[in-house]
Amino acid sequence: TLNSDYPWILNHDHSRQKEIADWLTMEIKDFVGYISPNKNEIETRNRTISKIRQAIKQLWPDADLNVFGSYATDLYLPGSDIDCVVISKNSDKENRNSLYSLASHLKKKKLASRVEVIAKARVPIIKFVEPESQIHIDVSFERTNGIEAARLIREWLDDTPGLRELVLIVKQFLHSRRLNNVHTGGLGGFSIICLVFAFLHLHPRIITNEVDPMDNLGVLLIDFFELYGKNFAYDDVSISVSDGKPTYIPKSDWKDLNTRGTFTLAIQDPGDPSNNISRGSFNLRDIKKSFAGAFYLLTNRCFELDMATFKDRLGKSILGDVIKYRGKAR
Amino acid sequence: QCPKKWKKMFCTLCNSKNHSRERCPSIWRVYVVKEDTQKQSLPMHALYCYNCGSKGHFGDDCPKRRSSRVPNEDGSSFSGDNLSQPLK
Numbered sequence: 001t002l003n004s005d006y007p008w009i010l011n012h013d014h015s016r017q018k019e020i021a022d023w024l025t026m027e028i029k030d031f032v033g034y035i036s037p038n039k040n041e042i043e044t045r046n047r048t049i050s051k052i053r054q055a056i057k058q059l060w061p062d063a064d065l066n067v068f069g070s071y072a073t074d075l076y077l078p079g080s081d082i083d084c085v086v087i088s089k090n091s092d093k094e095n096r097n098s099l100y101s102l103a104s105h106l107k108k109k110k111l112a113s114r115v116e117v118i119a120k121a122r123v124p125i126i127k128f129v130e131p132e133s134q135i136h137i138d139v140s141f142e143r144t145n146g147i148e149a150a151r152l153i154r155e156w157l158d159d160t161p162g163l164r165e166l167v168l169i170v171k172q173f174l175h176s177r178r179l180n181n182v183h184t185g186g187l188g189g190f191s192i193i194c195l196v197f198a199f200l201h202l203h204p205r206i207i208t209n210e211v212d213p214m215d216n217l218g219v220l221l222i223d224f225f226e227l228y229g230k231n232f233a234y235d236d237v238s239i240s241v242s243d244g245k246p247t248y249i250p251k252s253d254w255k256d257l258n259t260r261g262t263f264t265l266a267i268q269d270p271g272d273p274s275n276n277i278s279r280g281s282f283n284l285r286d287i288k289k290s291f292a293g294a295f296y297l298l299t300n301r302c303f304e305l306d307m308a309t310f311k312d313r314l315g316k317s318i319l320g321d322v323i324k325y326r327g328k329a330r
Numbered sequence: 331q332c333p334k335k336w337k338k339m340f341c342t343l344c345n346s347k348n349h350s351r352e353r354c355p356s357i358w359r360v361y362v363v364k365e366d367t368q369k370q371s372l373p374m375h376a377l378y379c380y381n382c383g384s385k386g387h388f389g390d391d392c393p394k395r396r397s398s399r400v401p402n403e404d405g406s407s408f409s410g411d412n413l414s415q416p417l418k
């Protein structure tokens with residue numbers, strides 16, 4: 001039936017809401033609640049990380065293991081990888097010998113199966129699955145920028161109501177369209193967060209303090225897709241997120257940027273103003289088209305349900321066809 | 331010529347000639363406004379334009395040529411018109 005396709009609407013029917021935007025707001029909250037990990041999952045994750053940390057300290061007493069990426073900021077979808085980094089006080093561990101010795105140490109301790117050592121990449125990593133929890137883990141070495149970014153994102157989440165909810169919806173949307181992988185020109189997690197963060201801090205109703213974003217997630221989600229799917233001037237405008245104050249900068253004013261007048265997304269790295277964190281997202285054409293598509297899907301659904309009788313609305317989902325969630329059941 | 335073009339479109343909700351009543355953005359562009367409206371002000375220094383990147387106006391109100399090739403017939407949320415009455 002319909003309900004098994006959209007499990008987050010089970011026992012959460014909002015079809016009698018007077019305003020369709022309020023129905024969408026409630027459905028967004030239901031979906032976020034549904035995909036958020038429960039206590040058991042959080043405990044399993046923490047136990048797994050601490051087992052691996054202990055094993056690393058056993059091999060290298062001067063080293064520690066840090067978690068970054070979506071796991072460190074609670075912005076992950078079910079089944080996503082955990083990104084970790086090994087930092088050591090004395091010696092640089094980012095060399096081929098350390099990569100292979102850690103891989104075989106973890107295998108010997110029965111903490112890693114399906115191990116891949118990717119030594120020649122720009123960022124050398126070990127990928128494996130922890131056998132007991134079946135969690136996928138990526139370990140990189142001696143790079144602190146990921147930890148810094150995670151700290152910054154946690155600050156943004158604290159001062160920006162609605163950021164977490166909208167990021168999770170946009171992530172799931174891009175994931176269902178296979179547009180969230182930087183290796184294939186999609187949008188990476190940090191770029192998605194920056195787009196939503198800038199959107200929320202520049203929205204007319206929010207800068208004037210008229211609305212609480214948590215009460216308006218539905219209309220804000222549509223406004224987000226409208227901005228980045230229909231209106232944003234990717235050729236001429238870049239986004240800056242430094243000092244926790246998002247602004248736009250004309251591309252012509254960003255001296256180190258060489259994409260002026262070309263259709264590319266440009267987001268200034270808060271840690272390095274010369275770096276464009278979204279330079280890998282070369283498939284912007286499909287990303288923009290998919291955002292515009294989400295805008296039309298959502299607004300058409302709102303028009304359709306607004307005209308329908310309460311009987312026809314019962315058990316319906318507004319978000320369902322937009323986010324196409326096909327994850328494992330929780 | 332498309333025969334539909336001849337039919338006059340008119341929205342009885344917002345008086346626009348760009349869409350019919352069934353497809354009026356005001357059906358979904360509805361905000362729950364805070365009870366306490368005393369704190370409202372328009373901080374000009376925090377307004378940025380999605381079309382030219384400069385400060386002081388919203389993208390829909392930009393005097394420069396539109397950069398995006400997707401049309402914006404009905405206006406978007408990034409418009410002076412999207413503010414509540416006292417701020418306009």
Ligand SMILES: [Zn+2]
Nearest residue numbers: 341343344354
């Ligand atoms: Zn209208």
Ligand SMILES: [Zn+2]
Nearest residue numbers: 379381382392
């Ligand atoms: Zn402008």
